[in-house]
Amino acid sequence: MAITSQTTATKRLPTDSWRKLALAGGVLYLIxxxxxxxxxxxxxxxxxxxxxxxxxxxDSQVLLGAFLDLVTALAGIGTAVALYPVIKRQSGAASIxxxxxxxxxxxxxxxxVVSLIAVVNLRQAGAAAGTDASALVAVGxxxxxxxDVTFLVGPGLMPGLNALMLGYVLYRSRLVPRIIPAxxxxxxxxxxxxxxxxxxxxxxQVSVLSxxxxxxxxxxxxxxxxWLTFKGFRPSAVAALASDSGNEVxxxxxxxxxxxxxxxxxxx
Amino acid sequence: xxxxxxxxxxxxKTALVAGVLYLIxxxxxxxxxxxxxxxxxxxxxxISAGxDRQVTLGAFLDLINALACIGTAVALFSVVKRxHEGLALxxxxxxxxxxxxxxxxIVSILSIVTLRQPxxxxxxxxxxVITGxxxxxxxDWTFILGxxxxxxxxLLLGTLMYRSRLVPRIIPTxxxxxxxxxxxxxxGLIFGxxxxxxxxxxxxxxPIFLWELFLGLWMTFKGFKRSAPLMVExxxxxxxxxRSATAIPSRTVVATEEGAA
Numbered sequence: 001m002a003i004t005s006q007t008t009a010t011k012r013l014p015t016d017s018w019r020k021l022a023l024a025g026g027v028l029y030l031i032x033x034x035x036x037x038x039x040x041x042x043x044x045x046x047x048x049x050x051x052x053x054x055x056x057x058x059d060s061q062v063l064l065g066a067f068l069d070l071v072t073a074l075a076g077i078g079t080a081v082a083l084y085p086v087i088k089r090q091s092g093a094a095s096i097x098x099x100x101x102x103x104x105x106x107x108x109x110x111x112x113v114v115s116l117i118a119v120v121n122l123r124q125a126g127a128a129a130g131t132d133a134s135a136l137v138a139v140g141x142x143x144x145x146x147x148d149v150t151f152l153v154g155p156g157l158m159p160g161l162n163a164l165m166l167g168y169v170l171y172r173s174r175l176v177p178r179i180i181p182a183x184x185x186x187x188x189x190x191x192x193x194x195x196x197x198x199x200x201x202x203x204x205q206v207s208v209l210s211x212x213x214x215x216x217x218x219x220x221x222x223x224x225x226x227w228l229t230f231k232g233f234r235p236s237a238v239a240a241l242a243s244d245s246g247n248e249v250x251x252x253x254x255x256x257x258x259x260x261x262x263x264x265x266x267x268x
Numbered sequence: 269x270x271x272x273x274x275x276x277x278x279x280x281k282t283a284l285v286a287g288v289l290y291l292i293x294x295x296x297x298x299x300x301x302x303x304x305x306x307x308x309x310x311x312x313x314x315i316s317a318g319x320d321r322q323v324t325l326g327a328f329l330d331l332i333n334a335l336a337c338i339g340t341a342v343a344l345f346s347v348v349k350r351x352h353e354g355l356a357l358x359x360x361x362x363x364x365x366x367x368x369x370x371x372x373x374i375v376s377i378l379s380i381v382t383l384r385q386p387x388x389x390x391x392x393x394x395x396x397v398i399t400g401x402x403x404x405x406x407x408d409w410t411f412i413l414g415x416x417x418x419x420x421x422x423l424l425l426g427t428l429m430y431r432s433r434l435v436p437r438i439i440p441t442x443x444x445x446x447x448x449x450x451x452x453x454x455x456g457l458i459f460g461x462x463x464x465x466x467x468x469x470x471x472x473x474x475p476i477f478l479w480e481l482f483l484g485l486w487m488t489f490k491g492f493k494r495s496a497p498l499m500v501e502x503x504x505x506x507x508x509x510x511r512s513a514t515a516i517p518s519r520t521v522v523a524t525e526e527g528a529a
Binding site for chain 2: 092093096097100101103104107108111132134135137138139141142145146148149150152153161196199200201
């Protein structure tokens, strides 16, 4: 039963729809850049002013920044979802792994987003609610601290794991020129070590390491996004993956269906 | 090699990776509880001398635990989806949900460390203490709702393991028996009619604990049972690459029936 449904799922994915998936994956990668970089600047007031919650505020700017972070989180998940139907032909485990690391990253980013929106809400309601200013400031700093930590654990750590998962699949499958995933695969371990040290609070030694790791991860993601958007998957790799799974489908339907029936009978 | 064909030695690798990740969840989460002791138990931690190194290490181990949780489901997905893709994907989602909830607790704890370290600016101690207590309260609830997912994990993966016979059935049986009791005890905690140290909680926790531990140990040291129908299939598939397809089905069907009998 499981087998038959699986074969239909893998069976036919016309190669022109592969181009669409590459485009979607690439554009979503570019959206993560276009949304996350301005967000850092827009969120400046709330992140850098410890008294933002009792200040005049710059709420609409901050809310726009938070919204862009939300867009980043969803686009990040989208990159994995868009690429999944193609890359699972190379490695099912690495592909579902990429979906999960992207989802985890998205979940962590959202914790930060809701914290900052809460700061805005408390600033607007705070004075009216008759709260002690000092208490309000402490709560505000707590919520901003939450957001700062999510930045370390989400975008500060997960791109390393993303690069391992997607980089592995793209390197093996040659769906894009190998130099692109090679940057990600070299950058990933360095990035993960420097992220771990940052989380553990030993920042001093990190700067050199992250100085090497960060550009590698940055250009890996940027070049994947650009390549997939403007070039798509390399046709030779597409042909190899398509014929590969085509053969397997034939053999799977021939050999496996009797077992599926037998298993079902046994389970009944 | 795409997912439809999984050769035998890669099955052993999958079992090993999944088993080791299960064991990592134990090795990371249990010390974490003790390392986090100071911040969880001292209501004034945020204005105390602190034990930041220790607390940070505890939070980091919780993060390892969360990622290893997801890893167990990712590693097993490509195998157990052959049994039932819906249940297999369900297990991935419950593991992800668990990890997402755990990470809310992690950032709460690390935020306390951040607020304590430089001493938040221009804030009275009492305000800081209240904020710290709120963050600990958040972490305490994530500890109920996150690891509380173990019940649903056991229902989903336990069913897959029981049906597929990839490991001896006594192991998923423990999980399937424990799950309803565990889930009821967690719901009891949420509604305040049960406590973490009660007999109810203990009866729920013990079989779930043993199910995960034995599953991890078995997969690490023994791998999947070769007599399991899924394994017979995988062997037949690997064989069909160099043999004629017609000869295989009858043999595998016989083998499957023997295994099921």
